[in-house]
Amino acid sequence: xxxxxxxVIGLEVHVELATDSKIFCPCPTAxxxxxxxxxxxxxxxxxxxxxxxxxxxxxxxxxxxxxxxATPAEHTKFDRKNYFYPDLPKAYQISQFDQPLALRGxxxxxxPAGPKRIRITRVHMEEDAGKLLHPGxxxxxxxxxxxxxxxxxxxxxxxxxxxxxxxxxxxxAYAYLIALKEILQYAGVSDCNMEEGSLRCDANISxxxxxxxxxxxxxxxxxxNSFKHIRSAIEYEARRQIRVLQxxxxxVQESRLWDEEKGVSYPMRSKEEAHDYRYFPEPDLPVIxxxxxxxxAISQSxxxxxxxxxxxxxxxxxxxxxxxxxLTSSRELADFFESMVDCQAPAQAAxxxxxxxxxxxxxxxxxxxxxxxxxxxHLAELVRMIxxxxxxxxxxKQVFAEMYQSxxxxxxxxAKQGLSQISDPGVLEKxxxxxxxxxxxxxxxYRNGKTQTMGFLVGRVMQASQGKANPKLVxxxxxxxxxx
Amino acid sequence: xxxxxxxxxxxxxxxxxxxxxADETARFTEHLEKVLEYMRKLNQLDTTGIPQTAHAxxxxxxWREDQVLPxxxxxxxxxxxxxxxxxxxxxxxxxx
Numbered sequence: 001x002x003x004x005x006x007x008v009i010g011l012e013v014h015v016e017l018a019t020d021s022k023i024f025c026p027c028p029t030a031x032x033x034x035x036x037x038x039x040x041x042x043x044x045x046x047x048x049x050x051x052x053x054x055x056x057x058x059x060x061x062x063x064x065x066x067x068x069x070a071t072p073a074e075h076t077k078f079d080r081k082n083y084f085y086p087d088l089p090k091a092y093q094i095s096q097f098d099q100p101l102a103l104r105g106x107x108x109x110x111x112p113a114g115p116k117r118i119r120i121t122r123v124h125m126e127e128d129a130g131k132l133l134h135p136g137x138x139x140x141x142x143x144x145x146x147x148x149x150x151x152x153x154x155x156x157x158x159x160x161x162x163x164x165x166x167x168x169x170x171x172x173a174y175a176y177l178i179a180l181k182e183i184l185q186y187a188g189v190s191d192c193n194m195e196e197g198s199l200r201c202d203a204n205i206s207x208x209x210x211x212x213x214x215x216x217x218x219x220x221x222x223x224x225n226s227f228k229h230i231r232s233a234i235e236y237e238a239r240r241q242i243r244v245l246q247x248x249x250x251x252v253q254e255s256r257l258w259d260e261e262k263g264v265s266y267p268m269r270s271k272e273e274a275h276d277y278r279y280f281p282e283p284d285l286p287v288i289x290x291x292x293x294x295x296x297a298i299s300q301s302x303x304x305x306x307x308x309x310x311x312x313x314x315x316x317x318x319x320x321x322x323x324x325x326x327l328t329s330s331r332e333l334a335d336f337f338e339s340m341v342d343c344q345a346p347a348q349a350a351x352x353x354x355x356x357x358x359x360x361x362x363x364x365x366x367x368x369x370x371x372x373x374x375x376x377x378h379l380a381e382l383v384r385m386i387x388x389x390x391x392x393x394x395x396x397k398q399v400f401a402e403m404y405q406s407x408x409x410x411x412x413x414x415a416k417q418g419l420s421q422i423s424d425p426g427v428l429e430k431x432x433x434x435x436x437x438x439x440x441x442x443x444x445x446y447r448n449g450k451t452q453t454m455g456f457l458v459g460r461v462m463q464a465s466q467g468k469a470n471p472k473l474v475x476x477x478x479x480x481x482x483x484x
Numbered sequence: 485x486x487x488x489x490x491x492x493x494x495x496x497x498x499x500x501x502x503x504x505x506a507d508e509t510a511r512f513t514e515h516l517e518k519v520l521e522y523m524r525k526l527n528q529l530d531t532t533g534i535p536q537t538a539h540a541x542x543x544x545x546x547w548r549e550d551q552v553l554p555x556x557x558x559x560x561x562x563x564x565x566x567x568x569x570x571x572x573x574x575x576x577x578x579x580x
Contacts, residue, residue, distance in 0.1 A: 019550050026553035035571045036562060040555030046564070056550035077538045084501050086575040091501075099538075133572055148572035151561075276499055281538035286546045 005207045005245070007238040008215055009173050010165035013180060014158050015190045016128070016198040017060045023127050023157035024051030024094065024285075031196045035133070035150035043155035045090035050284050057125060057157040058288065060189050061101050062298050064159055065123045067187040067305055068180075070105030072290050078125070078282040086149050087130040097279040100124035101159070107183070108307060109175040118176055119164040128156040159189075165204065165215065170234035173203065177227050182306040186331045200225045203234055206251070207241045216241070217251040221258055221265060233258035237265050309334055317347035326355050333359075333369045336376045343380035346387055353383050357400055373407050374400075382410040390414070391421045394467050423470040425477065428461075431469065432477045435460045446482050454478065488517040 022029055025042035042049045065072050079097035105120030133148040161180065167173045181192045181199060192199045201224050206216035221237055224230045236258075241251050256265040304312070306328050313324040313334070328334045333354075340350040358379060362372055382403065386396045391414055402413045414420055422428060435457060436443060446453040454475075461474045493513045497504045504512065555561075558571060567574040 021550050021552045025555070026548070026551060027555045028552045034558075036558050036573070038555065039561045044556075044561060053547040054550050055547040058547065082499070086573075086578060132578065133570070145577050146567075146569070146574050147576070147578050148569055148574055150572050278499065283539070286539055286541060286543040289544050 002239070002242055004209055005238075005242045006210045006212075007169055007234075008165045008206050008208065008218075009167035009169075009234060010204040011161075011163045011167065011173060011176060012202040012204070013161045013163075013177070014128075014200045014202075015064070015161065015184055015192065016196075017057055017064075017157040017159060018188065018190050019054060019056045019060065019157055021054055022155035023054050023057050023125070024155055027155065029156050031193075033152055035148075036152065038152040039154070043089075044151055051094065051282075053285060053288070054157065058101075058290075059298060060157075061123065061125050061159050062290065062295060063187050063302065064161070064184060064189040065102030065105065066295065066299050067183050067189070067302060068102075068105035068107060068120055068123065068161065070102040070120055070123050072102045072295055073099060075099060075287060075289055076101050077287045078285045079279045080282050081126075081277045081279055083277055085129070086147060087132050087154070089130070089151060089154060093127060093129065094282055094285070095126035095160075095279075096124035105161075107163075107176060107179050109172060109179050111172060111175065116166075116172070118166045118172075121162045121164050123159055123161050126158050126160060128153050128158050130154040165206075170231045170238070173234055174227055174231045177201065177230065179306070182329065186303055186305050186309075188303075194225050194227070197225055201230055203230060203237075205234060205237045205241070207238055207245065216245075217253050219251060219253065219265075220255045222255050222268065224258055226260075229258060229260050232260075232263065233265060236263065240265065303331065306331075313337075317341070317351070319347065319351055323351050323355065326359075327351060330369065336369055336372075339376035340380040340383070343377050343384075345380035345383040349383045349387055350380065353379055353400070357397070358404075361404055373405075374403050378403060378409050385410060385414065389421060389423055389470060391419055392467065392469075392471060395419050395421065398467075419468065421470050422465055422468045423473060425473060428465075428469055428473055429477055431464050432461055432474065432481060435464055436478075436481060443482065454482070457482075486513075486517045487520055488513055492516075 016029075019029055021027060022043055025040050027038045027040050027043055030038070042051055062072050076096065077099050078094050080092040081095045081097070082092045084091050100122045102123040103121070105123065107118045107120060108115050109118055110116075130149050130151040131153050133150060163176065167176055184190045185192050190198055203221045203224070204218045205221065206218035208214065208216040219237060219241065221230075221233050224233060237256070244251055252267075255268045257268055258265050310324045310328045313319050313327060314321065317324075319327070326333075327337045337350060337354055340354065341347055345353075358372060358374060359369070362369060379400075382396060382399060385391050385399075386393055391399065395414075399410050399413050399419060402408065402417075403410055406413075439457065439460065442453045442456055446457075457478055458471065458474055461478065462469055462471065490509055490513050493504070493509050493516065496516075497509070497512075562568050562571070562573065565573045
């Protein structure tokens with residue numbers, strides 16, 4: 001039985017830092033440039049060149065470490081990780097080995113059983129490698145007998161965040177990645193753009209019989225860049241290992257790749273010598289001392305982080321857990337909401353209009369909140385008009401659609417199209433009386449005890465007023481007349 | 485008892501992408517053993533109380549600001565490539 005086994009997962013996440021220039025040279029880091037146009041002698045690894053650290057890399061890495069509640073080292077240094085691969089022009093990657101930037105962090109995730117704290121082992125800085133392109137008509141790597149290399153990416157700054165093997169399911173791994181991404185985006189460390197490869201993940205997966213203290217043999221799933229793929233890859237790999245054990249076999253320690261189309265993982269056939277990287281201190285880069293003052297200054301500049309903000313939203317605005325979670329899923333969205341509240345929109349109504357109407361529309365068009373044609377002030381204005389009874393909720397939706405389309409203010413739309421709600425009892429009584437005069441049948445039905453007919457009559461009044469009648473007042477007046 | 489055997493040298497040369505013939509392997513076995521002998525001598529020094537160092541230079545915190553400067557033109561960048569195709573460095577096929 002699968003239930004007899006426990007899945008144990010640790011994640012190694014590589015995140016691209018949001019700098020303008022590379023980690024050890026002044027080449028740009030912009031995504032999407034034509035091949036080999038963002039390179040220089042340093043990142044091409046030409047002889048006689050020397051790397052110089054980009055200070056912003058250190059600052060952002062410390063920001064990330066602090067946001068993850070890790071402790072930055074007093075002294076840290078770079079090391080060479082030696083291996084041969086065509087995407088690595090120097091035949092070594094400058095990384096960090098025994099004195100990483102920071103140790104011991106925490107990410108709290110939400111699980112069905114409640115919050116769970118996942119320990120982070122370490123955070124370190126390193127340079128990215130180049131990109132191997134796939135020649136050959138069928139798009140398969142190397143079918144043309146050669147590979148092509150674009151070194152634009154070489155030397156782009158990364159941090160690697162390594163977790164303890166604290167995750168127990170593919171869903172927990174997924175929740176961890178979402179939480180990590182939110183924190184790094186809030187902290188302004190990285191845009192975490194998955195499509196551009198700004199966040200990549202290796203997963204160490206093993207299984208063991210429940211109650212066993214010793215970890216099982218692990219396999220490493222390499223280089224995944226979609227959270228959904230990672231979740232299915234982990235699920236598959238855990239099932240595969242359980243099956244191997246159930247059939248009396250043994251899990252082989254190896255690196256594997258995930259084939260999303262086929263839905264299977266398969267062993268990497270690498271020519272690399274198995275993990276003998278012969279790390280040694282990078283002689284070209286002097287050691288780094290991180291002062292308490294530097295940490296303090298960076299810590300002071302950190303914004304409120306997602307978890308704290310979520311908690312504050314629940315308390316201050318009395319939102320439920322789900323809504324607080326949606327609103328704080330990105331810093332921009334949370335800022336949008338709070339701008340609405342600052343513009344005097346009641347919190348719950350602001351939340352509804354933002355998450356249901358605006359996000360619904362944006363998501364359908366694949367746009368982000370930062371690309372919204374409707375700003376927080378105008379959405380707040382719309383919410384206020386509805387709350388104050390100036391327009392009905394139904395008209396509100398109509399006005400919203402118009403705002404989204406034209407970018408005009410709600411005030412302007414309501415005024416120009418005469419959409420203000422009719423709350424004048426005199427006017428409404430007249431409309432009600434006209435409707436009643438035209439429908440003697442339903443009146444009789446109502447008076448005979450079929451009170452549901454009331455709904456029908458309200459509908460007719462609303463129709464007669466082109467949706468502008470204040471429904472609360474209409475109900476009141478109708479009831480008065482009918483019960484007379 | 486020497487620590488460096490021919491097996492060690494073969495392994496190291498494989499990791500370093502070097503192809504050594506039998507003579508060279510024997511020669512480097514001897515050389516590397518001598519290097520280690522020297523290290524063993526250094527190891528006899530009493531280093532109690534001396535902090536571990538990764539660098540001989542007393543420098544630290546050497547860095548530059550995050551500023552973009554132009555690099556090489558593509559033609560310059562590719563000038564040293566053994567082979568070029570589609571504006572890329574063309575290398576022997578890699579299997580994955």
